[in-house]
Amino acid sequence: MEKDQLIAEMKKIVGEENVLHSKEALYAYSYDATPGHIYMPDVVVSPGNVQEVSAIMKFANEHKIPVYPRGSGTNLSAGTAPLKGGIVLLMLRFNKILDLDLENLIAEVEVGVVVQDINDYVAPHGLIYPPDPGTVKTASLGGTICENSGGLRGLKYGITKNYVQGLEVVLANGDIIHTGGKNVKDVSGYDMTKLFTGSEGTLGIITKAYLKLVPKPEAQASMIAVFNTLEDAGNAVSDIIAAKIIPATMEILDNSSIRTVEDFMHVGLPTDAAAILLLEVDGHPVIVADEKEKVLEVLKKNNAAEVTLAKSPEHKEQLWTARRMALPCLAKLRPTTFVEDATVPRSKLTQFLKIVTKAAKDYNVTIGTFGHAGDGNMHPTIVCDLRDKEEMERVHKAMDVIFRGAVELGGTLSGEHGIGLGKLPWMELQHGKEGMNAMKAIKRALDPNLILNPGKLIGEC
Ligand SMILES: Cc1cc2nc3c(=O)[nH]c(=O)nc-3n(C[C@H](O)[C@H](O)[C@H](O)COP(=O)(O)OP(=O)(O)OC[C@H]3O[C@@H](n4cnc5c(N)ncnc54)[C@H](O)[C@@H]3O)c2cc1C
Structure with missing residues (x-):
């Protein structure tokens, strides 16, 4: 035409x-x-x-x-x-919060609403909408549903799919359908809500969602722990979970990220540390006090060189600077930044971090790694210059080692950023030919003319 x-x-x-x-x-x-x-x-x-x-x-x-x-x-x-x-x-004109149902703790929200605005709207009622990607103040609800976004609270609270109870979707042929809704339990038919969540715009256009809300935790305790070896940091992560404590947040920064943040921010980070962990437990004040002590014990047992407890919300913000600034500081190093999100079972975290460190060394590329340690969801961040062909070849070789390494450890190509175009070359490695064929069959059934975001997520059909 x-x-x-x-x-x-x-x-x-x-x-x-x-x-x-x-x-x-x-x-x-x-x-x-x-x-x-x-x-x-x-x-x-x-x-x-x-x-x-x-x-x-x-x-x-x-x-x-x-x-x-x-x-x-x-x-x-x-x-x-x-x-x-x-x-x-x-989809940004879909910008209304249509209803807040306080009896069912459900918000009915159009997809162009920014995620933080949902939280601001429900906060006066003592509620939260937990998915909190780093872009919580800019990302649209629709984008976070279609990427099935996670964030800092994923370990305890789960990710977007755990909070989307129903959807309004326009199919490729223009049909309007409704999936799920306000029912907490609903096993009538295929779980279409879950199918569209994380579908990256390849199966339908989402226009509104029913979101589950949860009570805001009454108390929090936050801390930062410094480790001299990656093993100790990795073991501390596993041991905290093994102690049956599920922190709201358990984030890690490797040495390369620590040094980069300190170079730019001068906040007193230990530049010779192998890793730092940032932790927060939340819930009822009595449980928080108990869990805090148990976490401190585990950190000590795993040779934490130093642990600092946040004394106030402001102090917590100060301690959290390192994590919030890791990506912006790494991005300042070179013109191009690739933020990857390969994810492994948390028991394999140390092995995975070693694979990343070795890939950086073998291919002489700069990689800073930080991420959601509790979820095994790492963000190896490669800084480079897209205009330098020779460097880009090395970057792609390093990426190949990282993605293959994650899959070999029983992990996945993406914990929260999705596949899009960038990770297509490794999809068959993770899902096999048969797995890819099944996904392509779903795509062809819902979008026979292949007009919805063609070429993404599962590649050519
Ligand atoms: C600095 C930075 C930090 C980040 N941190 C995190 C993080 O901590 N956790 C995390 O999970 N992600 C993170 N992200 C990734 C990103 O912010 C999220 O994926 C976000 O959810 C995307 O929302 P968006 O509105 O920008 O979506 P877009 O980028 O506009 O779209 C994302 C995908 O959804 C599809 N889509 C969008 N709206 C619709 C709709 N209404 N119907 C159908 N398909 C649709 C698009 O086609 C596309 O495939 C980060 C990104 C940056 C740049």
Whole structure:
């Protein structure tokens, strides 16, 4: 179809003011937070209600035009990159919290709402919506549902899929369906809610969600522990869980990340430490006091060189600086930053960190690793220069070793950032041919013309 005709049809559906097609606008939506993936779309369309989404999908399906749903564009797997041209479907006009049901502890929320805004809305009622990716203040609910995002509280509270109870979805042919809802228990039919959660925009356009909320914990205790060997840090992580304590947060930074943060921030981090762990236990004050003591015991037993307890919320923020600043500080080192998120069973954490350290050394690339130690979800962060072909070859070799290493340890390519385009080469390694075929069959059944975010997550069908 001619581009002008496509633009005219989109304007008929959503109104002229909700269609962008200038060269500058198209360029602005040609990429997301992932480096190295720039593809020009033909048009950017912002629908304002589910009927408009349905009309767009019917038209796109009939004319076999690719559609790329997009929230805030903060994903790290090129999930919104318009690989084959077509329509970028910007969902940010879906910006309302429709209902807060305090009897059922359920919020009904449109997908363009920013995740932090959900928390701010429910906080006066003593509630939280736990999924908290680093981008909690910018990411849209729809993006976090489609990436099945996690965050710092994943260990105790779980990830997005644990809080999405129902969805409104527009299918590739324009049909509008509803999955799940307010029922805590619901085994009527396939679990379509879970299928769409984490589907990276390849199976349908999500327009609203029913979200489970939980009571805000009454008390917290936070601390930072310094270790001189990776083994001690890794063993401390396993031993805390083995002691039947599930901290809300258990984060790790390796030496390379510690040094980089200290170079930029000068906050007094121990630059010769092999690793630091940041921990928080939360819940009823009596349980928190008990768990804090047990955690301190485990840290001591595993040779923590130093442990500092947060004396106030402000002090906690200060201690947490290292974790919050790890990525921004690493990103300052070089022009290009790849944040990976290979994940292993937590008992294999030390082995995995050693694989990453060796890959960095063998291929002479700079990798800082930090992440959600309690979930075994690491973020090996490779800083480099995309323009340097020779360096990029070494970067890709290091990535190959890291992803293969994770899968060989019984891990996964992605704990929370999704597959998108970047990790496609390793998908068959993790899922096998048969596993990939099953996923492709689901895609073909729901999107026979392959118009929804084509080429992503499972590759070509
Ligand atoms: C600095 C930084 C830190 C981060 N930290 C974390 C972290 O701690 N944990 C974590 O899990 N992630 C993290 N991320 C990744 C990212 O923020 C999350 O994946 C986020 O959930 C994406 O939300 P978004 O609105 O930006 O989605 P987008 O990037 O716009 O889209 C993400 C995917 O969802 C699809 N999509 C979006 N909206 C819809 C919809 N309505 N219907 C169907 N498909 C849709 C898109 O096609 C795309 O495939 C981080 C990213 C950055 C840059």
